[in-house]
Amino acid sequence: MAGSQAAPKKRADARRNEKALLDAAAAAFVASGVDVPVREIAARAGVGVGTIYRHFPTRADLIVAVYRHQVEACAAAGPELLEAGPTPYDALANWINLFVDFLVTKHGLAEAMQSEDASFQSLHAYFIDRLVPVCARLLAAAADAGQIEPGMDALSFMRGVGNLCIGAGKEGAYDARRMVALLIAGLRVR
Amino acid sequence: MAGSQAAPKKRADARRNEKALLDAAAAAFVASGVDVPVREIAARAGVGVGTIYRHFPTRADLIVAVYRHQVEACAAAGPELLEAGPTPYDALANWINLFVDFLVTKHGLAEAMQSEDASFQSLHAYFIDRLVPVCARLLAAAADAGQIEPGMDALSFMRGVGNLCIGAGKEGAYDARRMVALLIAGLRVR
DNA sequence: CACCATACGGAACGCTGTTCCGTTTGTCCA
DNA sequence: TGGACAAACGGAACAGCGTTCCGTATGGTG
Numbered sequence: 001m002a003g004s005q006a007a008p009k010k011r012a013d014a015r016r017n018e019k020a021l022l023d024a025a026a027a028a029f030v031a032s033g034v035d036v037p038v039r040e041i042a043a044r045a046g047v048g049v050g051t052i053y054r055h056f057p058t059r060a061d062l063i064v065a066v067y068r069h070q071v072e073a074c075a076a077a078g079p080e081l082l083e084a085g086p087t088p089y090d091a092l093a094n095w096i097n098l099f100v101d102f103l104v105t106k107h108g109l110a111e112a113m114q115s116e117d118a119s120f121q122s123l124h125a126y127f128i129d130r131l132v133p134v135c136a137r138l139l140a141a142a143a144d145a146g147q148i149e150p151g152m153d154a155l156s157f158m159r160g161v162g163n164l165c166i167g168a169g170k171e172g173a174y175d176a177r178r179m180v181a182l183l184i185a186g187l188r189v190r
Numbered sequence: 191m192a193g194s195q196a197a198p199k200k201r202a203d204a205r206r207n208e209k210a211l212l213d214a215a216a217a218a219f220v221a222s223g224v225d226v227p228v229r230e231i232a233a234r235a236g237v238g239v240g241t242i243y244r245h246f247p248t249r250a251d252l253i254v255a256v257y258r259h260q261v262e263a264c265a266a267a268g269p270e271l272l273e274a275g276p277t278p279y280d281a282l283a284n285w286i287n288l289f290v291d292f293l294v295t296k297h298g299l300a301e302a303m304q305s306e307d308a309s310f311q312s313l314h315a316y317f318i319d320r321l322v323p324v325c326a327r328l329l330a331a332a333a334d335a336g337q338i339e340p341g342m343d344a345l346s347f348m349r350g351v352g353n354l355c356i357g358a359g360k361e362g363a364y365d366a367r368r369m370v371a372l373l374i375a376g377l378r379v380r
Numbered sequence: 381c382a383c384c385a386t387a388c389g390g391a392a393c394g395c396t397g398t399t400c401c402g403t404t405t406g407t408c409c410a
Numbered sequence: 411t412g413g414a415c416a417a418a419c420g421g422a423a424c425a426g427c428g429t430t431c432c433g434t435a436t437g438g439t440g
Contacts, residue, residue: 011406011417038397048420053398114357119397153363160369163353167304173343179350182376183369190380201386201437228428238389243429309428 018055020045026066033108034063060123063112071130074098078134088141089148093184095138096161099131100180103165110165132158148187157183208245210235216256223298224253250313253302261320264288268324278331279338283374285328286351289321290370293355300355322348338377347373 024045028036038059042049056062064071078095085091103110112120113127136154143150161180168176214235218226228249232239246252254261268285275281293300302310303317326344333340351370358366 009407013406014418017419037395039395042420049398050400050420051418054418059397116357116360156364156369159357159364160354160372163356163369164350166353166356167306167349170306174346174349179346179353179373182350183372184376186372186374186376188380190378199438203437204387207388227426229426232389239429240389240431241387244387249428 014055017045017047017051021047021052021055021062022065025062029063029066029106029108034059034106034112035108058119058122060112060120063109063123064126067106067109070102071127074102075130075134078138082138082141087147088138088145089188092138092142092148093181095134096180096184097177099158100161100165100177103162104168104176107169110162110168113162114159114166127158128155142187146189149189152187204245207235207237207241211237211242211245211252212255215252219253219256219296219298224249224296224302225298248309248312250302250310250316253299253313254316257296257299260292261317264292265320265324268328272328272331277337278328278335279378282328282332282338283371285324286370286374287367289348289351290355290367293352294358294366297359300352300358303352304349304356317348318345332377336379339379342377 021041025041028041028044032040038049038052041062042052045051052062056065074095077098078091081091081095081098082088085094103113112123132154135158139148139152139154139157142148143152160183164179164183165176167174211231215231218231218234222230228239228242231252232242235241242252246255264285267288268281271281271285271288272278273281275284293303302313322344325348329338329342329344329347332338333342350373354369354373355366357364
């Protein structure tokens with residue numbers, strides 16, 4: 001097999017800077033949200049701005065790289081919850097809650113996810129690739145079990161959930177989980 | 191009574207420019223969304239940028255001025271629907287649909303509404319003043335009729351509805367009305 | 381008609397993202 | 411070991427945005 005990557009042998013300083021940038025970006029995202037100025041990330045990492053763009057052509061690429069592990073974990077949790085939960089509907093609700101918790105703790109990520117800006121293309125693509133199929137399977141299972149109305153497409157549903165997470169985690173009394181719970185409840189057959 | 195305004199007699203050119211700015215802004219909002227560059231609005235109106243800031247200190251003030259009529263109409267429709275609808279729940283659903291239709295046809299307005307930027311303070315204040323009480327009354331009526339769970343606060347609910355409208359009206363197949371319908375359905379008692 | 385407060389225009393500033401190129405540095409082979 | 415070359419770097423420079431500020435123009439008025 002081809003190992004982890006078909007690494008075209010990058011230079012040592014390049015690898016070092018990429019790591020430093022990921023750490024700096026993670027810290028900066030926590031401190032100032034995912035729309036923190038590029039210069040600040042560069043300063044934290046002790047590199048020039050050019051170096052950021054060389055490693056991560058768009059902000060979305062950097063965001064994806066920083067949160068890849070957590071997104072993968074979320075994707076992996078889908079089938080597990082489906083097997084563990086009392087019913088498919090419970091599994092769906094639990095999984096969505098997992099996703100919501102992830103989103104609301106990343107300042108500005110929900111906002112970025114719905115941005116139509118071209119530079120966020122790769123962020124969309126990644127979330128769609130990894131999470132929408134998982135959601136689709138949970139929705140299908142719940143529909144097959146007769147617990148929710150069939151016909152909801154996973155992409156729209158996840159966009160709705162993501163939208164509801166916008167503005168959460170501020171001082172205002174807005175509770176994203178409560179709103180998402182309403183949305184899920186709205187799916188149920190009556 | 192004090193007539194329509196206690197107008198402190200503004201100069202004729204100032205009144206003319208204010209009108210021109212409102213027209214230009216309305217056209218620019220339609221063409222490029224509510225986050226159209228200030229310079230473009232100024233150019234459309236044939237004035238300098240300073241003139242915009244003199245009449246409308248923040249972008250939110252301009253947005254409020256442009257859409258005031260439609261927001262007032264929406265606010266006025268609440269009590270009417272409550273009286274007309276077969277049930278309070280129907281009135282609530284119809285009114286929310288009115289609000290959603292308003293939002294999705296104003297490119298970028300839903301996004302602006304959830305912005306926490308200080309310059310949008312007056313936009314928040316206006317919507318909260320005019321629409322939240324109407325929504326609260328409809329929610330209370332539906333709860334009193336035993337059709338929805340009591341305890342939903344109108345502000346959170348409207349924020350949720352507004353959030354669901356983000357990204358509607360683009361090429362993507364996202365249907366804000368459908369998602370909002372889910373949210374309303376989630377309110378119903380089971 | 382002359383005065384002056386009111387209002388205007390747009391240059392200028394600061395902060396963003398993004399590009400570009402002269403310089404530095406790691407790697408590899410003679 | 412040392413030199414050569416591709417790879418990578420840094421940050422100046424540019425463009426687009428919101429916002430401020432002040433010299434200039436103008437409408438109202440006695």
